[in-house]
Amino acid sequence: MASTLRDVARLAGVSVKTVSNVVNGYPHVSTDVRRRVEAAVAELGYRPNAFARTLRTGRVGVLALVLPDTDLPYADDLTREVVDAAGRRGYRLVVERGHDEESTDTTCPMPVDGVLVGAPRALTATGRPVVLIGGGSSDGSCDQVSVDVAGAAEDATAHLLRTGRRRIAAIGAYPPEPGGVPRSGTAGYHRALRAAGLTPLPGHLLPARHGRRADGYRAARDLFAGPDRPDAIFCLSDPLAIGAMRAAFDAGLRVPADVAVIGVGDIEEGRYSRPSLSTVAVDTGFLAREAVARLTARIDKPHTAVAAVVAPHTVLPRESTGGPAI
Structure with missing residues:
Protein backbone atom coordinates (compact mmCIF):
# COMPACT_ATOMS: atom_id res chain seq x y z
CA MET A 1 0.00 0.00 0.00
CA ALA A 2 1.28 3.45 -0.89
CA SER A 3 2.40 5.69 1.96
CA THR A 4 0.38 8.79 2.82
CA LEU A 5 1.10 12.24 4.20
CA ARG A 6 -0.19 10.98 7.56
CA ASP A 7 2.32 8.11 7.53
CA VAL A 8 5.18 10.51 6.86
CA ALA A 9 3.96 12.90 9.58
CA ARG A 10 3.76 10.08 12.12
CA LEU A 11 7.29 8.85 11.37
CA ALA A 12 8.78 12.38 11.38
CA GLY A 13 6.87 13.43 14.51
CA VAL A 14 5.29 16.48 12.89
CA SER A 15 1.88 17.55 11.64
CA VAL A 16 0.41 16.63 8.28
CA LYS A 17 0.45 20.34 7.40
CA THR A 18 4.19 20.51 8.08
CA VAL A 19 4.81 17.52 5.81
CA SER A 20 2.73 19.21 3.09
CA ASN A 21 4.78 22.40 3.49
CA VAL A 22 8.06 20.52 3.09
CA VAL A 23 6.86 18.45 0.13
CA ASN A 24 5.58 21.56 -1.63
CA GLY A 25 8.78 23.50 -1.08
CA TYR A 26 7.62 26.23 1.30
CA PRO A 27 10.76 28.00 2.56
CA HIS A 28 9.61 28.81 6.10
CA VAL A 29 10.41 25.43 7.64
CA SER A 30 13.34 24.90 10.00
CA THR A 31 16.33 22.95 8.71
CA ASP A 32 15.93 20.26 11.39
CA VAL A 33 12.24 19.70 10.63
CA ARG A 34 12.89 19.68 6.87
CA ARG A 35 15.59 17.03 7.28
CA ARG A 36 13.36 14.84 9.46
CA VAL A 37 10.51 15.03 6.97
CA GLU A 38 12.77 14.35 3.98
CA ALA A 39 14.29 11.36 5.81
CA ALA A 40 10.79 10.00 6.52
CA VAL A 41 9.77 10.58 2.88
CA ALA A 42 12.82 8.64 1.71
CA GLU A 43 12.33 5.81 4.21
CA LEU A 44 8.66 5.32 3.35
CA GLY A 45 9.11 5.91 -0.38
CA TYR A 46 6.31 8.49 -0.28
CA ARG A 47 5.36 10.09 -3.58
CA PRO A 48 2.76 12.87 -3.77
CA ASN A 49 -0.21 12.26 -6.06
CA ALA A 50 0.83 14.38 -9.03
CA PHE A 51 -2.44 13.83 -10.93
CA ALA A 52 -4.53 15.07 -8.00
CA ARG A 53 -2.31 18.10 -7.64
CA THR A 54 -2.66 18.92 -11.35
CA LEU A 55 -6.45 18.89 -11.05
CA ARG A 56 -6.27 21.04 -7.92
CA THR A 57 -3.69 23.61 -9.04
CA GLY A 58 -3.70 23.53 -12.84
CA ARG A 59 0.00 22.59 -12.85
CA VAL A 60 1.45 19.72 -14.84
CA GLY A 61 3.81 18.37 -12.17
CA VAL A 62 6.89 18.54 -14.43
CA LEU A 63 10.16 20.47 -14.09
CA ALA A 64 12.79 20.95 -16.79
CA LEU A 65 16.56 20.78 -16.31
CA VAL A 66 18.35 22.66 -19.10
CA LEU A 67 22.07 21.90 -19.37
CA PRO A 68 24.54 23.66 -21.68
CA ASP A 69 25.81 21.70 -24.64
CA THR A 70 29.21 21.28 -22.99
CA ASP A 71 30.85 18.76 -20.70
CA LEU A 72 29.70 20.07 -17.33
CA PRO A 73 31.99 17.88 -15.21
CA TYR A 74 29.36 16.68 -12.76
CA ALA A 75 26.35 16.74 -15.12
CA ASP A 76 25.47 13.05 -14.76
CA ASP A 77 25.59 13.13 -10.95
CA LEU A 78 23.67 16.40 -10.89
CA THR A 79 20.94 15.05 -13.16
CA ARG A 80 20.46 11.96 -10.97
CA GLU A 81 20.25 14.11 -7.85
CA VAL A 82 17.76 16.52 -9.45
CA VAL A 83 15.57 13.60 -10.56
CA ASP A 84 15.52 12.31 -6.95
CA ALA A 85 14.94 15.75 -5.41
CA ALA A 86 12.11 16.53 -7.85
CA GLY A 87 10.54 13.12 -7.27
CA ARG A 88 10.48 13.65 -3.52
CA ARG A 89 8.37 16.74 -4.15
CA GLY A 90 6.04 14.97 -6.56
CA TYR A 91 7.52 16.30 -9.79
CA ARG A 92 8.79 14.51 -12.86
CA LEU A 93 11.82 15.86 -14.69
CA VAL A 94 12.64 16.41 -18.35
CA VAL A 95 16.21 17.16 -19.41
CA GLU A 96 17.03 19.49 -22.30
CA ARG A 97 20.36 20.52 -23.78
CA GLY A 98 21.13 24.17 -24.46
CA HIS A 99 22.54 25.18 -27.84
CA ASP A 100 25.88 26.43 -26.52
CA GLU A 101 27.58 27.73 -23.40
CA GLU A 102 27.16 31.41 -24.23
CA SER A 103 23.38 31.45 -24.52
CA THR A 104 20.95 29.14 -22.78
CA ASP A 105 17.38 28.99 -24.03
CA THR A 106 14.89 28.06 -21.31
CA THR A 107 12.18 27.15 -23.78
CA CYS A 108 10.92 23.57 -23.58
CA PRO A 109 8.93 21.56 -26.13
CA MET A 110 6.45 20.37 -23.46
CA PRO A 111 4.54 22.13 -20.68
CA VAL A 112 6.54 22.45 -17.45
CA ASP A 113 5.95 24.31 -14.19
CA GLY A 114 9.49 25.62 -13.81
CA VAL A 115 13.01 25.44 -15.22
CA LEU A 116 16.39 24.69 -13.68
CA VAL A 117 19.18 26.10 -15.85
CA GLY A 118 22.72 24.75 -15.55
CA ALA A 119 25.71 27.09 -15.91
CA PRO A 120 24.24 29.73 -18.24
CA ARG A 121 25.88 32.81 -19.69
CA ALA A 122 22.61 34.35 -20.85
CA LEU A 123 18.98 33.35 -20.60
CA THR A 124 16.07 33.51 -22.99
CA ALA A 125 13.13 34.32 -20.74
CA THR A 126 9.87 32.37 -21.06
CA GLY A 127 7.77 33.62 -18.16
CA ARG A 128 8.22 30.38 -16.21
CA PRO A 129 9.91 30.35 -12.80
CA VAL A 130 13.65 29.81 -13.31
CA VAL A 131 16.43 28.83 -10.92
CA LEU A 132 20.07 28.84 -11.99
CA ILE A 133 22.03 25.81 -10.84
CA GLY A 134 25.76 25.20 -10.91
CA GLY A 135 28.26 27.69 -12.31
CA GLY A 136 27.69 30.70 -14.49
CA SER A 137 26.61 34.19 -13.58
CA SER A 138 23.30 35.79 -12.74
CA ASP A 139 22.01 39.33 -13.05
CA GLY A 140 20.14 38.88 -9.77
CA SER A 141 16.73 38.53 -11.40
CA CYS A 142 16.23 34.90 -10.39
CA ASP A 143 17.29 32.45 -7.71
CA GLN A 144 20.70 30.80 -8.02
CA VAL A 145 22.22 27.78 -6.31
CA SER A 146 25.83 27.96 -7.40
CA VAL A 147 29.29 26.49 -7.13
CA ASP A 148 32.01 28.76 -5.76
CA ASP A 283 28.20 18.66 -3.35
CA THR A 284 25.79 17.89 -6.18
CA GLY A 285 23.18 16.56 -3.73
CA PHE A 286 23.10 19.97 -2.03
CA LEU A 287 22.90 21.72 -5.41
CA ALA A 288 19.95 19.60 -6.48
CA ARG A 289 18.00 19.75 -3.22
CA GLU A 290 18.38 23.50 -2.79
CA ALA A 291 17.63 24.27 -6.45
CA VAL A 292 14.49 22.16 -6.52
CA ALA A 293 13.39 23.61 -3.17
CA ARG A 294 13.85 27.17 -4.46
CA LEU A 295 12.07 26.41 -7.72
CA THR A 296 9.05 24.72 -6.15
CA ALA A 297 8.80 27.55 -3.60
CA ARG A 298 8.78 30.08 -6.43
CA ILE A 299 6.17 28.09 -8.34
CA ASP A 300 3.91 28.34 -5.30
CA LYS A 301 4.80 31.94 -4.45
CA PRO A 302 6.12 33.74 -7.55
CA HIS A 303 6.94 36.95 -5.67
CA THR A 304 9.18 35.31 -3.07
CA ALA A 305 12.42 37.29 -2.59
CA VAL A 306 15.27 36.18 -4.84
CA ALA A 307 17.89 34.10 -3.03
CA ALA A 308 21.47 33.05 -3.79
CA VAL A 309 22.88 29.90 -2.21
CA VAL A 310 26.42 28.53 -2.54
CA ALA A 311 27.13 24.79 -2.42
CA PRO A 312 30.08 23.49 -0.38
CA HIS A 313 33.11 21.90 -2.02
CA THR A 314 36.00 19.76 -0.78
Whole structure:
Protein backbone atom coordinates (compact mmCIF):
# COMPACT_ATOMS: atom_id res chain seq x y z
CA MET A 1 0.00 0.00 0.00
CA ALA A 2 1.28 3.45 -0.89
CA SER A 3 2.40 5.69 1.96
CA THR A 4 0.38 8.79 2.82
CA LEU A 5 1.10 12.24 4.20
CA ARG A 6 -0.19 10.98 7.56
CA ASP A 7 2.32 8.11 7.53
CA VAL A 8 5.18 10.51 6.86
CA ALA A 9 3.96 12.90 9.58
CA ARG A 10 3.76 10.08 12.12
CA LEU A 11 7.29 8.85 11.37
CA ALA A 12 8.78 12.38 11.38
CA GLY A 13 6.87 13.43 14.51
CA VAL A 14 5.29 16.48 12.89
CA SER A 15 1.88 17.55 11.64
CA VAL A 16 0.41 16.63 8.28
CA LYS A 17 0.45 20.34 7.40
CA THR A 18 4.19 20.51 8.08
CA VAL A 19 4.81 17.52 5.81
CA SER A 20 2.73 19.21 3.09
CA ASN A 21 4.78 22.40 3.49
CA VAL A 22 8.06 20.52 3.09
CA VAL A 23 6.86 18.45 0.13
CA ASN A 24 5.58 21.56 -1.63
CA GLY A 25 8.78 23.50 -1.08
CA TYR A 26 7.62 26.23 1.30
CA PRO A 27 10.76 28.00 2.56
CA HIS A 28 9.61 28.81 6.10
CA VAL A 29 10.41 25.43 7.64
CA SER A 30 13.34 24.90 10.00
CA THR A 31 16.33 22.95 8.71
CA ASP A 32 15.93 20.26 11.39
CA VAL A 33 12.24 19.70 10.63
CA ARG A 34 12.89 19.68 6.87
CA ARG A 35 15.59 17.03 7.28
CA ARG A 36 13.36 14.84 9.46
CA VAL A 37 10.51 15.03 6.97
CA GLU A 38 12.77 14.35 3.98
CA ALA A 39 14.29 11.36 5.81
CA ALA A 40 10.79 10.00 6.52
CA VAL A 41 9.77 10.58 2.88
CA ALA A 42 12.82 8.64 1.71
CA GLU A 43 12.33 5.81 4.21
CA LEU A 44 8.66 5.32 3.35
CA GLY A 45 9.11 5.91 -0.38
CA TYR A 46 6.31 8.49 -0.28
CA ARG A 47 5.36 10.09 -3.58
CA PRO A 48 2.76 12.87 -3.77
CA ASN A 49 -0.21 12.26 -6.06
CA ALA A 50 0.83 14.38 -9.03
CA PHE A 51 -2.44 13.83 -10.93
CA ALA A 52 -4.53 15.07 -8.00
CA ARG A 53 -2.31 18.10 -7.64
CA THR A 54 -2.66 18.92 -11.35
CA LEU A 55 -6.45 18.89 -11.05
CA ARG A 56 -6.27 21.04 -7.92
CA THR A 57 -3.69 23.61 -9.04
CA GLY A 58 -3.70 23.53 -12.84
CA ARG A 59 0.00 22.59 -12.85
CA VAL A 60 1.45 19.72 -14.84
CA GLY A 61 3.81 18.37 -12.17
CA VAL A 62 6.89 18.54 -14.43
CA LEU A 63 10.16 20.47 -14.09
CA ALA A 64 12.79 20.95 -16.79
CA LEU A 65 16.56 20.78 -16.31
CA VAL A 66 18.35 22.66 -19.10
CA LEU A 67 22.07 21.90 -19.37
CA PRO A 68 24.54 23.66 -21.68
CA ASP A 69 25.81 21.70 -24.64
CA THR A 70 29.21 21.28 -22.99
CA ASP A 71 30.85 18.76 -20.70
CA LEU A 72 29.70 20.07 -17.33
CA PRO A 73 31.99 17.88 -15.21
CA TYR A 74 29.36 16.68 -12.76
CA ALA A 75 26.35 16.74 -15.12
CA ASP A 76 25.47 13.05 -14.76
CA ASP A 77 25.59 13.13 -10.95
CA LEU A 78 23.67 16.40 -10.89
CA THR A 79 20.94 15.05 -13.16
CA ARG A 80 20.46 11.96 -10.97
CA GLU A 81 20.25 14.11 -7.85
CA VAL A 82 17.76 16.52 -9.45
CA VAL A 83 15.57 13.60 -10.56
CA ASP A 84 15.52 12.31 -6.95
CA ALA A 85 14.94 15.75 -5.41
CA ALA A 86 12.11 16.53 -7.85
CA GLY A 87 10.54 13.12 -7.27
CA ARG A 88 10.48 13.65 -3.52
CA ARG A 89 8.37 16.74 -4.15
CA GLY A 90 6.04 14.97 -6.56
CA TYR A 91 7.52 16.30 -9.79
CA ARG A 92 8.79 14.51 -12.86
CA LEU A 93 11.82 15.86 -14.69
CA VAL A 94 12.64 16.41 -18.35
CA VAL A 95 16.21 17.16 -19.41
CA GLU A 96 17.03 19.49 -22.30
CA ARG A 97 20.36 20.52 -23.78
CA GLY A 98 21.13 24.17 -24.46
CA HIS A 99 22.54 25.18 -27.84
CA ASP A 100 25.88 26.43 -26.52
CA GLU A 101 27.58 27.73 -23.40
CA GLU A 102 27.16 31.41 -24.23
CA SER A 103 23.38 31.45 -24.52
CA THR A 104 20.95 29.14 -22.78
CA ASP A 105 17.38 28.99 -24.03
CA THR A 106 14.89 28.06 -21.31
CA THR A 107 12.18 27.15 -23.78
CA CYS A 108 10.92 23.57 -23.58
CA PRO A 109 8.93 21.56 -26.13
CA MET A 110 6.45 20.37 -23.46
CA PRO A 111 4.54 22.13 -20.68
CA VAL A 112 6.54 22.45 -17.45
CA ASP A 113 5.95 24.31 -14.19
CA GLY A 114 9.49 25.62 -13.81
CA VAL A 115 13.01 25.44 -15.22
CA LEU A 116 16.39 24.69 -13.68
CA VAL A 117 19.18 26.10 -15.85
CA GLY A 118 22.72 24.75 -15.55
CA ALA A 119 25.71 27.09 -15.91
CA PRO A 120 24.24 29.73 -18.24
CA ARG A 121 25.88 32.81 -19.69
CA ALA A 122 22.61 34.35 -20.85
CA LEU A 123 18.98 33.35 -20.60
CA THR A 124 16.07 33.51 -22.99
CA ALA A 125 13.13 34.32 -20.74
CA THR A 126 9.87 32.37 -21.06
CA GLY A 127 7.77 33.62 -18.16
CA ARG A 128 8.22 30.38 -16.21
CA PRO A 129 9.91 30.35 -12.80
CA VAL A 130 13.65 29.81 -13.31
CA VAL A 131 16.43 28.83 -10.92
CA LEU A 132 20.07 28.84 -11.99
CA ILE A 133 22.03 25.81 -10.84
CA GLY A 134 25.76 25.20 -10.91
CA GLY A 135 28.26 27.69 -12.31
CA GLY A 136 27.69 30.70 -14.49
CA SER A 137 26.61 34.19 -13.58
CA SER A 138 23.30 35.79 -12.74
CA ASP A 139 22.01 39.33 -13.05
CA GLY A 140 20.14 38.88 -9.77
CA SER A 141 16.73 38.53 -11.40
CA CYS A 142 16.23 34.90 -10.39
CA ASP A 143 17.29 32.45 -7.71
CA GLN A 144 20.70 30.80 -8.02
CA VAL A 145 22.22 27.78 -6.31
CA SER A 146 25.83 27.96 -7.40
CA VAL A 147 29.29 26.49 -7.13
CA ASP A 148 32.01 28.76 -5.76
CA VAL A 149 34.18 28.40 -8.85
CA ALA A 150 36.72 30.95 -7.66
CA GLY A 151 36.94 29.29 -4.25
CA ALA A 152 37.36 25.85 -5.81
CA ALA A 153 40.16 27.14 -8.06
CA GLU A 154 41.86 28.85 -5.14
CA ASP A 155 41.68 25.76 -2.94
CA ALA A 156 42.94 23.47 -5.72
CA THR A 157 45.87 25.78 -6.47
CA ALA A 158 46.65 26.11 -2.75
CA HIS A 159 46.74 22.31 -2.51
CA LEU A 160 49.31 22.18 -5.32
CA LEU A 161 51.38 24.83 -3.53
CA ARG A 162 51.33 22.80 -0.31
CA THR A 163 52.86 19.87 -2.20
CA GLY A 164 55.85 22.08 -3.05
CA ARG A 165 54.87 22.99 -6.62
CA ARG A 166 55.71 26.49 -7.82
CA ARG A 167 55.37 26.50 -11.63
CA ILE A 168 51.63 26.00 -11.66
CA ALA A 169 49.72 26.31 -14.93
CA ALA A 170 45.94 26.55 -15.39
CA ILE A 171 43.89 24.96 -18.17
CA GLY A 172 40.38 26.27 -18.75
CA ALA A 173 41.31 29.82 -17.74
CA TYR A 174 38.94 31.84 -19.89
CA PRO A 175 39.93 35.33 -21.05
CA PRO A 176 38.77 38.22 -18.83
CA GLU A 177 35.19 39.43 -18.86
CA PRO A 178 34.46 42.66 -20.78
CA GLY A 179 36.23 45.46 -18.94
CA GLY A 180 39.17 43.27 -17.93
CA VAL A 181 37.50 41.57 -14.95
CA PRO A 182 38.99 38.07 -14.43
CA ARG A 183 36.57 35.18 -14.70
CA SER A 184 35.94 33.40 -11.43
CA GLY A 185 38.16 30.35 -11.91
CA THR A 186 41.07 32.48 -13.07
CA ALA A 187 40.57 34.88 -10.16
CA GLY A 188 40.80 32.08 -7.60
CA TYR A 189 43.93 30.66 -9.23
CA HIS A 190 45.57 34.11 -9.12
CA ARG A 191 44.59 34.64 -5.48
CA ALA A 192 46.28 31.44 -4.37
CA LEU A 193 49.47 32.26 -6.28
CA ARG A 194 49.57 35.82 -4.93
CA ALA A 195 49.22 34.52 -1.37
CA ALA A 196 52.39 32.47 -2.00
CA GLY A 197 54.21 35.43 -3.55
CA LEU A 198 53.99 33.98 -7.06
CA THR A 199 52.60 34.97 -10.46
CA PRO A 200 51.84 32.71 -13.44
CA LEU A 201 54.69 32.24 -15.88
CA PRO A 202 54.11 33.45 -19.45
CA GLY A 203 51.97 31.01 -21.39
CA HIS A 204 50.79 29.17 -18.26
CA LEU A 205 47.12 30.21 -18.58
CA LEU A 206 45.44 28.33 -21.39
CA PRO A 207 41.75 28.49 -22.39
CA ALA A 208 39.67 25.39 -23.01
CA ARG A 209 36.33 26.46 -24.33
CA HIS A 210 34.47 23.18 -24.02
CA GLY A 211 36.19 21.55 -21.06
CA ARG A 212 36.60 18.17 -22.77
CA ARG A 213 39.38 15.61 -22.52
CA ALA A 214 40.72 16.53 -25.95
CA ASP A 215 40.90 20.20 -24.93
CA GLY A 216 42.91 19.29 -21.84
CA TYR A 217 45.21 17.06 -23.88
CA ARG A 218 45.95 19.76 -26.47
CA ALA A 219 46.53 22.46 -23.86
CA ALA A 220 48.84 20.29 -21.75
CA ARG A 221 50.76 19.18 -24.84
CA ASP A 222 51.42 22.84 -25.62
CA LEU A 223 52.54 23.48 -22.04
CA PHE A 224 54.99 20.57 -22.10
CA ALA A 225 56.44 21.73 -25.43
CA GLY A 226 57.03 25.27 -24.14
CA PRO A 227 60.18 26.71 -22.57
CA ASP A 228 58.79 26.81 -19.01
CA ARG A 229 57.35 23.37 -18.42
CA PRO A 230 55.01 23.48 -15.40
CA ASP A 231 55.49 21.23 -12.40
CA ALA A 232 51.73 21.25 -11.74
CA ILE A 233 48.51 21.92 -13.63
CA PHE A 234 45.17 23.06 -12.27
CA CYS A 235 42.28 22.20 -14.60
CA LEU A 236 38.82 23.74 -14.32
CA SER A 237 37.20 20.34 -14.89
CA ASP A 238 38.06 16.69 -14.35
CA PRO A 239 37.77 15.83 -18.08
CA LEU A 240 40.39 18.52 -18.81
CA ALA A 241 42.63 17.03 -16.12
CA ILE A 242 42.29 13.50 -17.50
CA GLY A 243 43.29 14.78 -20.93
CA ALA A 244 46.25 16.59 -19.37
CA MET A 245 47.43 13.40 -17.65
CA ARG A 246 47.36 11.55 -20.97
CA ALA A 247 49.42 14.32 -22.55
CA ALA A 248 51.96 13.98 -19.72
CA PHE A 249 52.21 10.24 -20.35
CA ASP A 250 52.71 10.78 -24.09
CA ALA A 251 55.44 13.36 -23.33
CA GLY A 252 57.31 10.84 -21.18
CA LEU A 253 56.46 12.62 -17.93
CA ARG A 254 55.44 10.98 -14.68
CA VAL A 255 52.37 12.07 -12.73
CA PRO A 256 52.87 13.29 -10.04
CA ALA A 257 56.68 12.99 -9.89
CA ASP A 258 57.27 15.34 -12.84
CA VAL A 259 53.94 17.15 -12.98
CA ALA A 260 51.02 17.11 -10.55
CA VAL A 261 47.47 17.44 -11.89
CA ILE A 262 44.20 18.38 -10.18
CA GLY A 263 40.70 18.92 -11.61
CA VAL A 264 37.21 19.92 -10.49
CA GLY A 265 34.08 17.78 -10.38
CA ASP A 266 34.98 14.39 -8.83
CA ILE A 267 33.69 12.38 -11.79
CA GLU A 268 33.78 8.61 -11.40
CA GLU A 269 36.34 8.18 -14.16
CA GLY A 270 38.87 10.16 -12.15
CA ARG A 271 38.53 7.91 -9.12
CA TYR A 272 39.58 4.87 -11.15
CA SER A 273 42.10 6.41 -13.54
CA ARG A 274 45.77 5.56 -13.10
CA PRO A 275 46.97 7.53 -11.30
CA SER A 276 43.71 8.40 -9.58
CA LEU A 277 42.82 12.06 -10.09
CA SER A 278 42.98 14.65 -7.33
CA THR A 279 39.94 16.88 -7.58
CA VAL A 280 37.65 19.41 -5.97
CA ALA A 281 34.37 17.63 -5.22
CA VAL A 282 31.17 19.64 -5.53
CA ASP A 283 28.20 18.66 -3.35
CA THR A 284 25.79 17.89 -6.18
CA GLY A 285 23.18 16.56 -3.73
CA PHE A 286 23.10 19.97 -2.03
CA LEU A 287 22.90 21.72 -5.41
CA ALA A 288 19.95 19.60 -6.48
CA ARG A 289 18.00 19.75 -3.22
CA GLU A 290 18.38 23.50 -2.79
CA ALA A 291 17.63 24.27 -6.45
CA VAL A 292 14.49 22.16 -6.52
CA ALA A 293 13.39 23.61 -3.17
CA ARG A 294 13.85 27.17 -4.46
CA LEU A 295 12.07 26.41 -7.72
CA THR A 296 9.05 24.72 -6.15
CA ALA A 297 8.80 27.55 -3.60
CA ARG A 298 8.78 30.08 -6.43
CA ILE A 299 6.17 28.09 -8.34
CA ASP A 300 3.91 28.34 -5.30
CA LYS A 301 4.80 31.94 -4.45
CA PRO A 302 6.12 33.74 -7.55
CA HIS A 303 6.94 36.95 -5.67
CA THR A 304 9.18 35.31 -3.07
CA ALA A 305 12.42 37.29 -2.59
CA VAL A 306 15.27 36.18 -4.84
CA ALA A 307 17.89 34.10 -3.03
CA ALA A 308 21.47 33.05 -3.79
CA VAL A 309 22.88 29.90 -2.21
CA VAL A 310 26.42 28.53 -2.54
CA ALA A 311 27.13 24.79 -2.42
CA PRO A 312 30.08 23.49 -0.38
CA HIS A 313 33.11 21.90 -2.02
CA THR A 314 36.00 19.76 -0.78
CA VAL A 315 39.52 19.13 -2.07
CA LEU A 316 40.16 15.38 -2.46
CA PRO A 317 43.92 14.65 -2.77
CA ARG A 318 44.61 11.46 -4.73
CA GLU A 319 47.55 9.94 -6.57
CA SER A 320 47.88 12.62 -9.24
CA THR A 321 49.16 15.07 -6.59
CA GLY A 322 50.86 12.52 -4.33
CA GLY A 323 47.82 11.47 -2.27
CA PRO A 324 46.17 8.09 -1.66
CA ALA A 325 44.68 5.97 -4.45
CA ILE A 326 40.97 6.81 -3.90
